[in-house]
Amino acid sequence: MYNLVVADFYKLRKSMVIKILFGITSLSSIAMALMAYLIPQGKISSSLTGIGFMFSDINMVSILGAVIAGVFICGDFENKTIHDAISTGFNRGTVIISKVIVYFCSIGLILLPYAIVTIIALSTGFEFSMGSVAIGFLNMLTADTMAVFSTSTIGQLLITMLVLTIVYMAQLSICVPLAFILKKQVYVVAIYYGLSILSGQLMLLADSSSIFNQIFTRTPFGGNHAFLTLDTVASDILKALGVSFTFIILIIIVTYTLFRKAEIK
Amino acid sequence: MNKWVLKTNNLTKSYRGVKALDDVTITLEAGKIYGLIGQNGAGKTTLMRLVAGLSFPTSGRIGLFGHEGEQALQLERKRLGCMIEHPSLVPNMTAQENIRFQRIMKGIPNQEIERELLEFVGLDDTGKKKVRDFSLGMKQRLGIAVALIGNPEFLILDEPINGLDPLGVVEIRNLLKKLCEERQMTILISSHNLPELYQTATDYIIIHKGEIKRSLTLSELEQSCKHHLLISCQQTEKLVSILEIKLNTSNYKVMPNKTVKLYDYLDQKEKVSEVLFENGIIVTNLSHEGDTLEDYFISIVGGGKHV
Numbered sequence: 297m298y299n300l301v302v303a304d305f306y307k308l309r310k311s312m313v314i315k316i317l318f319g320i321t322s323l324s325s326i327a328m329a330l331m332a333y334l335i336p337q338g339k340i341s342s343s344l345t346g347i348g349f350m351f352s353d354i355n356m357v358s359i360l361g362a363v364i365a366g367v368f369i370c371g372d373f374e375n376k377t378i379h380d381a382i383s384t385g386f387n388r389g390t391v392i393i394s395k396v397i398v399y400f401c402s403i404g405l406i407l408l409p410y411a412i413v414t415i416i417a418l419s420t421g422f423e424f425s426m427g428s429v430a431i432g433f434l435n436m437l438t439a440d441t442m443a444v445f446s447t448s449t450i451g452q453l454l455i456t457m458l459v460l461t462i463v464y465m466a467q468l469s470i471c472v473p474l475a476f477i478l479k480k481q482v483y484v485v486a487i488y489y490g491l492s493i494l495s496g497q498l499m500l501l502a503d504s505s506s507i508f509n510q511i512f513t514r515t516p517f518g519g520n521h522a523f524l525t526l527d528t529v530a531s532d533i534l535k536a537l538g539v540s541f542t543f544i545i546l547i548i549i550v551t552y553t554l555f556r557k558a559e560i561k
Numbered sequence: 562m563n564k565w566v567l568k569t570n571n572l573t574k575s576y577r578g579v580k581a582l583d584d585v586t587i588t589l590e591a592g593k594i595y596g597l598i599g600q601n602g603a604g605k606t607t608l609m610r611l612v613a614g615l616s617f618p619t620s621g622r623i624g625l626f627g628h629e630g631e632q633a634l635q636l637e638r639k640r641l642g643c644m645i646e647h648p649s650l651v652p653n654m655t656a657q658e659n660i661r662f663q664r665i666m667k668g669i670p671n672q673e674i675e676r677e678l679l680e681f682v683g684l685d686d687t688g689k690k691k692v693r694d695f696s697l698g699m700k701q702r703l704g705i706a707v708a709l710i711g712n713p714e715f716l717i718l719d720e721p722i723n724g725l726d727p728l729g730v731v732e733i734r735n736l737l738k739k740l741c742e743e744r745q746m747t748i749l750i751s752s753h754n755l756p757e758l759y760q761t762a763t764d765y766i767i768i769h770k771g772e773i774k775r776s777l778t779l780s781e782l783e784q785s786c787k788h789h790l791l792i793s794c795q796q797t798e799k800l801v802s803i804l805e806i807k808l809n810t811s812n813y814k815v816m817p818n819k820t821v822k823l824y825d826y827l828d829q830k831e832k833v834s835e836v837l838f839e840n841g842i843i844v845t846n847l848s849h850e851g852d853t854l855e856d857y858f859i860s861i862v863g864g865g866k867h868v
Contacts, residue, residue, distance in 0.1 A: 303666035310654050310662075376649035377662075380707070383613035383717075384667060385639035560615040 300394035313367050317360050321406045325413040327351040332424040332437055345427045352434040353410040357464050362488035364402045365471035366481030369395055373479040379560055389552050396472055400465045411457045431522050432460055439525040456524045459533050466516035466540035473551040516540050566591050566715045566747040572621035574607050581607040583771040594741050596762030597751040598858055604771040605751040606646060609717050613643045642713030648704020652693035656684045656703050659692060667711045678706040697724030716748045722757060734761045755854045769862040788851030789822040794844050803840045
């Protein structure tokens with residue numbers, strides 16, 4: 297598996313797509329922070345929070361995360377590198393796990409600008425706000441605005457960001473079985489983006505139904521897993537972590553079950 | 562080392578009830594080049610995909626290097642090199658980067674093989690040109706180089722000379738022969754180009770509608786294709802002696818069905834007929850036989866369709 301992962305990292309390094317996506321999230325993260333800074337100052341209208349949300353991490357990662365799955369998993373079916381891995385003796389489970397590792401690292405990479413921008417923005421002590429549309433890193437920026445920074449706060453911030461990134465990875469892990477089974481980039485992006493919109497609606501449903509809420513909270517899409525801040529208690533962080541890891545493992549099992557005996561065209 | 566590299570036993574593959582492979586039983590021995598001949602849809606690629614683990618048989622068994630069973634096969638596949646349908650290449654990388662990617666994937670530390678393989682297939686001067694800008698022939702060459710990474714003992718090549726220019730075809734042919742001779746590599750190669758296969762392979766497997774119609778060696782094929790006069794009569798022993806005494810030839814072969822293949826006097830059918838008649842042989846058949854590889858293939862699969 298080590299060889300597969302290293303080879304995929306080599307391929308990733310040579311890919312223009314990941315560089316472009318990193319550039320997009322870098323610019324978007326700056327745009328998000330700027331808008332969150334200018335809105336509370338009244339320099340731009342608060343009605344523009346919808347546009348600000350477009351630049352936010354949750355929106356970007358929902359689209360670009362699925363694009364990465366499309367490029368690096370579906371693309372490998374198109375250029376037959378997965379075929380080569382299997383015909384030269386790699387177990388299908390090993391292929392899946394190696395793809396998941398590289399995929400998650402790619403997600404981490406495109407989220408890195410948001411983490412850096414959030415840390416820099418919070419360290420300025422300015423006020424940031426994007427109103428009710430804030431989720432993920434944008435929510436941290438909004439909720440922890442003007443927080444007093446100390447060594448322990450920075451440590452807590454980094455841990456919270458790491459867990460938030462893992463929550464995103466868990467959410468995006470759904471793209472893995474989609475990519476392995478559908479093998480078409482366009483389907484993966486469209487279905488996942490649809491699912492991410494649906495999850496927003498399901499969150500509203502969870503507010504009105506306690507039973508559904510119980511179930512939904514056990515997925516990385518539900519509960520307050522994507523609303524972590526410096527004020528989030530350790531038990532909630534651990535819960536988000538537990539739910540995410542459990543979800544990722546389940547998704548890997550589902551992918552393996554579907555792909556184990558699948559014909560590779 | 563196992564005498565056989567690949568063995569299939571009653572291998573069957575169905576897609577929605579339609580058999581793509583039907584009871585295929587073949588054995589491939591080490592150090593030979595096997596030409597897999599068949600029409601489009603005959604089952605050539607299906608057979609290769611099953612061996613490579615890209616597909617699973619509906620029934621029957623596959624053995625590689627003396628081992629059977631899913632786990633053992635997976636392990637033995639590390640000794641394979643494959644290029645099935647299309648070469649496995651990353652389009653946004655150069656030829657060398659593609660080789661490097663595959664080398665890393667296969668865990669081969671020796672970086673020198675990158676240049677060696679590129680030289681081997683004549684792509685050492687492609688520099689920074691991306692594979693997406695390669696011609697079909699260049700991609701085929703690179704695909705072969707990729708399949709050769711790690712020095713496989715068994716090479717599976719599906720239509721490897723597609724898109725190659727005549728010089729490229731000759732180079733690949735020589736390369737395959739060299740691999741077979743010098744490294745005792747077993748090669749399973751499918752092609753529509755029968756004259757080319759005739760010059761490359763040492764053994765032939767003819768597949769039609771998922772069934773193996775015939776497996777034969779080059780000498781058996783040559784024998785089958787060799788032009789001759791086919792003589793049928795009731796008195797085979799007498800016929801043989803007349804051929805030797807009256808026609809002064811021993812260049813004939815008595816077949817199991819008592820017919821005689823005469824390889825001399827091909828243009829003198831009347832003379833043969835006359836001599837046999839004068840010596841009291843009642844000939845029931847005297848015909849000129851012998852095929853090109855294409856004719857032979859068509860006679861086996863029973864039709865004049867495009868190969």
